[in-house]
Amino acid sequence: MSTCSVDTKLGENPRFRYKKIVPFVRSDRQVYTQDYCSACMNPEEVLASIEQIAPRQGLPIIGPKRGLFLDEVIEKYSPTTILEVGTLVGYSAIRMARHLQNGGRVTCVELSGERARTALANFERAGLSKRIEVVLGDARKVLPTLQGRFDMVFFDAVKEDYLYYLESIEGLLHQGSVVVADNVKSHAEAVAPYLEYVRKSGKYSSTYREAPPNFGNGPGDAVEISVRL
Numbered sequence: 001m002s003t004c005s006v007d008t009k010l011g012e013n014p015r016f017r018y019k020k021i022v023p024f025v026r027s028d029r030q031v032y033t034q035d036y037c038s039a040c041m042n043p044e045e046v047l048a049s050i051e052q053i054a055p056r057q058g059l060p061i062i063g064p065k066r067g068l069f070l071d072e073v074i075e076k077y078s079p080t081t082i083l084e085v086g087t088l089v090g091y092s093a094i095r096m097a098r099h100l101q102n103g104g105r106v107t108c109v110e111l112s113g114e115r116a117r118t119a120l121a122n123f124e125r126a127g128l129s130k131r132i133e134v135v136l137g138d139a140r141k142v143l144p145t146l147q148g149r150f151d152m153v154f155f156d157a158v159k160e161d162y163l164y165y166l167e168s169i170e171g172l173l174h175q176g177s178v179v180v181a182d183n184v185k186s187h188a189e190a191v192a193p194y195l196e197y198v199r200k201s202g203k204y205s206s207t208y209r210e211a212p213p214n215f216g217n218g219p220g221d222a223v224e225i226s227v228r229l
Contacts (some may be wrong), residue, residue, distance in 0.1 A: 008146045009210075013189065013211075016200045034165035040125060041128070042126070042127050043094050043095075043097075043125070043126040044098075046094055046122055046125050046126040047064075047091065047094055047095060047126075050090075050091045050122065051064060051214075053208060054091075054216045055216070059088060060089040061214075062091065062095070062156065062182050062223075063091065063212045063214030063215070063222070064214055065204050065206040065212055065213070066182065066209075066211045066214070066221060066223055067091075067092065067095050069180065069209050069211070069225065070096055070154065071091060071095070071099065072224060073178050073180060074096060074099045074152070074154065075102075075149065075162075077176065077178050078131070079104070079150075079151030079152035079178065080100065080101065080103060080104045080151055081104070081105055081107075081148065081150050081151050081152070082096055082097075082100075082105070082106045082150065082151065082152045082153070083106075083107050083109070083123040083146070083150045083152070083153045083154070083169065083172075084096070084106060084107070084108045084153075084154045084156070085111070085139050085143070085153070085154070085155050085156065085157045085165050086139070086157030086158075087108040087110035087115065087116065087119050088110070088115055088120050088131075088156075088179075089115060090108075090118070090119030090120070090122040090123055091122075091123060092154060093106050093119065093123065094122060094123065094126050094128060094132075096133045096152075096154070097126075098128060099132040100131055103135070104131060105131060105216070106131060106133075106134075107133055107135060107137045107146075108132060108134045108135065109134075109135045109142050109143065109157075110134055110136060111135065111136075111137065111157070116136045119133060119134060123160045139158075139161065139165060140161060140164060140165075140168075141167060143168035143169050144159060146166050146169060146172060147172070148172060149172055149173070149174055149177075150172050150173060150177060151174075151177055152175075152179075152180070152209070153169065153177070153178070153179045154180045154181075154182070155179070155180070155182065156181075157180045157185070157193050159183060159187040159190035160190045160191075162181055162191050162193075163197055164195040165195070166179065166194065166198070170203075174228065175228055175229045176227065176228060177227070178226070178227050178228075178229075179198070179224065179225075179226045179228070180223055180224070180225050180226075181198075181223060181224045181226070182210065182221070182223050183222075183223075184220075184221075184223060185210060185219070185220070185221075185223045186219075186221045191224075192205070195208070195224060198224060202229070204226040204228055204229060205226070205227045206224060206225065206226040206227075207224070207225045207226075208222055209223050209224075209225060210222040
Protein backbone atom coordinates (compact mmCIF):
# COMPACT_ATOMS: atom_id res chain seq x y z
CA MET A 1 0.00 0.00 0.00
CA SER A 2 1.36 3.42 -0.89
CA THR A 3 2.30 6.07 1.60
CA CYS A 4 2.66 9.81 1.22
CA SER A 5 4.51 12.76 2.63
CA VAL A 6 2.76 15.84 3.97
CA ASP A 7 3.87 19.45 3.91
CA THR A 8 3.52 22.01 6.69
CA LYS A 9 0.86 24.40 5.43
CA LEU A 10 -1.30 25.88 8.19
CA GLY A 11 -4.99 26.70 7.96
CA GLU A 12 -7.75 27.65 10.37
CA ASN A 13 -10.37 25.13 11.40
CA PRO A 14 -13.29 27.02 12.99
CA ARG A 15 -14.93 23.85 14.32
CA PHE A 16 -12.12 22.89 16.70
CA ARG A 17 -9.78 24.65 19.11
CA TYR A 18 -6.71 23.37 17.28
CA LYS A 19 -5.72 24.40 13.79
CA LYS A 20 -6.36 22.30 10.74
CA ILE A 21 -2.88 21.51 9.57
CA VAL A 22 -0.67 19.66 7.21
CA PRO A 23 0.62 18.79 9.78
CA PHE A 24 0.24 20.86 12.93
CA VAL A 25 2.14 19.59 15.96
CA ARG A 26 0.74 20.34 19.39
CA SER A 27 1.81 18.32 22.43
CA ASP A 28 0.36 14.84 21.96
CA ARG A 29 -1.57 15.22 18.75
CA GLN A 30 -1.22 16.21 15.12
CA VAL A 31 -3.78 16.86 12.41
CA TYR A 32 -3.06 16.00 8.80
CA THR A 33 -4.98 16.97 5.69
CA GLN A 34 -4.15 16.63 2.01
CA ASP A 35 -4.84 19.44 -0.45
CA TYR A 36 -3.89 17.73 -3.69
CA CYS A 37 -4.49 14.51 -5.54
CA SER A 38 -2.22 12.60 -7.89
CA ALA A 39 -3.04 9.32 -9.61
CA CYS A 40 -6.60 9.43 -8.29
CA MET A 41 -8.86 6.40 -8.54
CA ASN A 42 -12.55 6.30 -7.77
CA PRO A 43 -13.45 5.42 -4.16
CA GLU A 44 -14.83 2.00 -5.06
CA GLU A 45 -11.52 1.02 -6.67
CA VAL A 46 -9.59 2.08 -3.58
CA LEU A 47 -11.96 0.18 -1.30
CA ALA A 48 -11.57 -2.92 -3.46
CA SER A 49 -7.77 -2.65 -3.36
CA ILE A 50 -7.81 -2.45 0.45
CA GLU A 51 -10.20 -5.41 0.63
CA GLN A 52 -7.73 -7.45 -1.42
CA ILE A 53 -4.76 -6.85 0.85
CA ALA A 54 -6.61 -6.82 4.20
CA PRO A 55 -6.69 -10.62 4.68
CA ARG A 56 -3.02 -10.99 3.75
CA GLN A 57 -1.87 -8.20 6.04
CA GLY A 58 -4.29 -8.98 8.85
CA LEU A 59 -5.96 -5.56 8.68
CA PRO A 60 -9.14 -5.56 10.79
CA ILE A 61 -11.18 -3.33 8.49
CA ILE A 62 -14.98 -3.24 8.78
CA GLY A 63 -15.04 -4.72 5.26
CA PRO A 64 -17.75 -4.95 2.61
CA LYS A 65 -20.31 -6.93 4.63
CA ARG A 66 -20.55 -4.80 7.80
CA GLY A 67 -19.59 -1.78 5.72
CA LEU A 68 -23.06 -1.95 4.20
CA PHE A 69 -24.42 -0.90 7.59
CA LEU A 70 -22.43 2.32 7.37
CA ASP A 71 -23.82 2.90 3.88
CA GLU A 72 -27.36 2.36 5.16
CA VAL A 73 -26.90 4.75 8.07
CA ILE A 74 -25.62 7.53 5.81
CA GLU A 75 -28.38 6.96 3.27
CA LYS A 76 -31.05 7.06 5.99
CA TYR A 77 -29.78 9.93 8.17
CA SER A 78 -27.78 12.05 5.67
CA PRO A 79 -25.05 13.20 8.07
CA THR A 80 -22.77 16.07 7.11
CA THR A 81 -20.30 15.87 10.01
CA ILE A 82 -18.84 12.48 10.93
CA LEU A 83 -16.35 11.53 13.63
CA GLU A 84 -14.39 8.30 13.27
CA VAL A 85 -12.33 6.90 16.15
CA GLY A 86 -9.83 4.36 14.84
CA THR A 87 -8.93 4.98 11.19
CA LEU A 88 -6.34 2.28 10.45
CA VAL A 89 -5.67 2.59 6.69
CA GLY A 90 -8.74 4.68 5.90
CA TYR A 91 -11.16 2.05 4.60
CA SER A 92 -14.22 3.03 6.62
CA ALA A 93 -13.53 6.76 6.27
CA ILE A 94 -13.50 6.39 2.48
CA ARG A 95 -16.63 4.28 2.66
CA MET A 96 -18.43 7.05 4.55
CA ALA A 97 -16.93 10.11 2.84
CA ARG A 98 -17.84 8.94 -0.66
CA HIS A 99 -21.54 9.35 0.24
CA LEU A 100 -21.27 12.85 1.68
CA GLN A 101 -22.68 15.87 -0.10
CA ASN A 102 -20.53 18.92 -0.82
CA GLY A 103 -19.46 20.48 2.44
CA GLY A 104 -19.63 17.18 4.32
CA ARG A 105 -16.68 16.31 6.52
CA VAL A 106 -15.16 13.24 8.19
CA THR A 107 -12.82 13.83 11.14
CA CYS A 108 -10.70 10.76 11.92
CA VAL A 109 -8.76 10.08 15.11
CA GLU A 110 -5.84 7.66 14.74
CA LEU A 111 -3.11 6.74 17.20
CA SER A 112 -0.48 5.44 14.75
CA GLY A 113 1.45 7.94 12.65
CA GLU A 114 2.32 5.26 10.11
CA ARG A 115 -1.34 4.27 9.75
CA ALA A 116 -2.39 7.91 9.51
CA ARG A 117 -0.02 8.52 6.60
CA THR A 118 -1.21 5.39 4.83
CA ALA A 119 -4.81 6.50 5.32
CA LEU A 120 -3.98 9.93 3.89
CA ALA A 121 -2.46 8.30 0.81
CA ASN A 122 -5.62 6.25 0.35
CA PHE A 123 -7.84 9.33 0.75
CA GLU A 124 -5.78 11.04 -1.93
CA ARG A 125 -6.04 8.05 -4.25
CA ALA A 126 -9.81 8.04 -3.76
CA GLY A 127 -10.08 11.76 -4.53
CA LEU A 128 -11.60 12.44 -1.10
CA SER A 129 -8.82 14.39 0.60
CA LYS A 130 -10.85 17.57 0.88
CA ARG A 131 -13.59 15.76 2.80
CA ILE A 132 -11.41 14.01 5.39
CA GLU A 133 -8.97 15.14 8.06
CA VAL A 134 -6.96 12.95 10.39
CA VAL A 135 -6.19 13.86 13.98
CA LEU A 136 -3.12 11.97 15.14
CA GLY A 137 -3.15 11.13 18.83
CA ASP A 138 -4.58 9.04 21.65
CA ALA A 139 -8.37 9.16 21.40
CA ARG A 140 -8.69 9.29 25.18
CA LYS A 141 -6.80 12.60 25.09
CA VAL A 142 -8.05 13.99 21.78
CA LEU A 143 -11.80 13.43 22.11
CA PRO A 144 -12.32 15.66 25.17
CA THR A 145 -10.75 18.55 23.22
CA LEU A 146 -13.09 18.42 20.23
CA GLN A 147 -15.74 21.07 19.64
CA GLY A 148 -18.67 21.45 17.27
CA ARG A 149 -21.46 19.01 16.49
CA PHE A 150 -21.40 15.55 14.94
CA ASP A 151 -24.28 13.96 13.04
CA MET A 152 -22.62 10.54 13.04
CA VAL A 153 -19.88 8.80 15.03
CA PHE A 154 -18.09 5.55 14.23
CA PHE A 155 -16.09 3.68 16.90
CA ASP A 156 -13.52 1.12 15.76
CA ALA A 157 -10.57 1.50 18.12
CA VAL A 158 -9.85 0.09 21.60
CA LYS A 159 -12.99 -1.87 22.44
CA GLU A 160 -12.68 -1.48 26.21
CA ASP A 161 -12.71 2.31 25.70
CA TYR A 162 -15.93 2.57 23.69
CA LEU A 163 -17.94 3.85 26.63
CA TYR A 164 -15.26 6.40 27.50
CA TYR A 165 -15.21 7.56 23.87
CA LEU A 166 -18.96 8.04 23.88
CA GLU A 167 -19.05 9.87 27.18
CA SER A 168 -16.22 12.14 25.98
CA ILE A 169 -18.12 13.38 22.92
CA GLU A 170 -21.73 12.95 24.06
CA GLY A 171 -22.09 16.70 24.47
CA LEU A 172 -21.26 17.11 20.76
CA LEU A 173 -24.21 14.95 19.70
CA HIS A 174 -27.74 16.17 19.02
CA GLN A 175 -31.11 14.54 18.80
CA GLY A 176 -30.90 12.21 15.81
CA SER A 177 -27.11 11.80 15.86
CA VAL A 178 -26.15 8.21 15.05
CA VAL A 179 -23.38 6.28 16.80
CA VAL A 180 -22.09 3.07 15.17
CA ALA A 181 -19.81 0.73 17.14
CA ASP A 182 -17.97 -2.06 15.34
CA ASN A 183 -16.97 -5.55 16.56
CA VAL A 184 -19.63 -5.80 19.25
CA LYS A 185 -19.96 -9.56 18.67
CA SER A 186 -16.30 -10.56 18.42
CA HIS A 187 -15.41 -8.37 21.43
CA ALA A 188 -18.66 -8.79 23.34
CA GLU A 189 -17.07 -8.86 26.78
CA ALA A 190 -14.91 -5.80 26.16
CA VAL A 191 -17.82 -3.71 24.87
CA ALA A 192 -20.38 -4.94 27.42
CA PRO A 193 -20.35 -1.70 29.47
CA TYR A 194 -20.86 0.30 26.28
CA LEU A 195 -23.77 -1.86 25.15
CA GLU A 196 -25.35 -1.67 28.60
CA TYR A 197 -25.21 2.12 28.40
CA VAL A 198 -26.60 2.65 24.89
CA ARG A 199 -29.34 0.07 25.41
CA LYS A 200 -30.48 1.00 28.92
CA SER A 201 -29.57 4.63 29.64
CA GLY A 202 -32.70 5.93 27.95
CA LYS A 203 -30.61 8.27 25.80
CA TYR A 204 -30.52 6.11 22.68
CA SER A 205 -32.58 3.86 20.50
CA SER A 206 -30.11 1.06 19.85
CA THR A 207 -30.07 -1.80 17.34
CA TYR A 208 -27.74 -4.80 16.97
CA ARG A 209 -26.88 -5.71 13.35
CA GLU A 210 -24.94 -8.86 12.53
CA ALA A 211 -23.19 -9.77 9.27
CA PRO A 212 -21.33 -12.83 7.92
CA PRO A 213 -17.52 -12.77 7.72
CA ASN A 214 -15.97 -10.53 5.10
CA PHE A 215 -13.30 -13.03 4.09
CA GLY A 216 -13.40 -16.82 4.29
CA ASN A 217 -15.30 -18.80 6.88
CA GLY A 218 -15.96 -17.76 10.43
CA PRO A 219 -18.60 -16.58 12.86
CA GLY A 220 -18.97 -13.08 11.39
CA ASP A 221 -19.32 -9.97 13.51
CA ALA A 222 -21.77 -7.20 14.36
CA VAL A 223 -22.25 -3.49 14.85
CA GLU A 224 -24.43 -1.60 17.30
CA ILE A 225 -26.31 1.35 15.80
CA SER A 226 -27.52 3.84 18.39
CA VAL A 227 -29.61 6.93 17.62
CA ARG A 228 -29.55 9.80 20.13
CA LEU A 229 -33.04 10.51 21.46
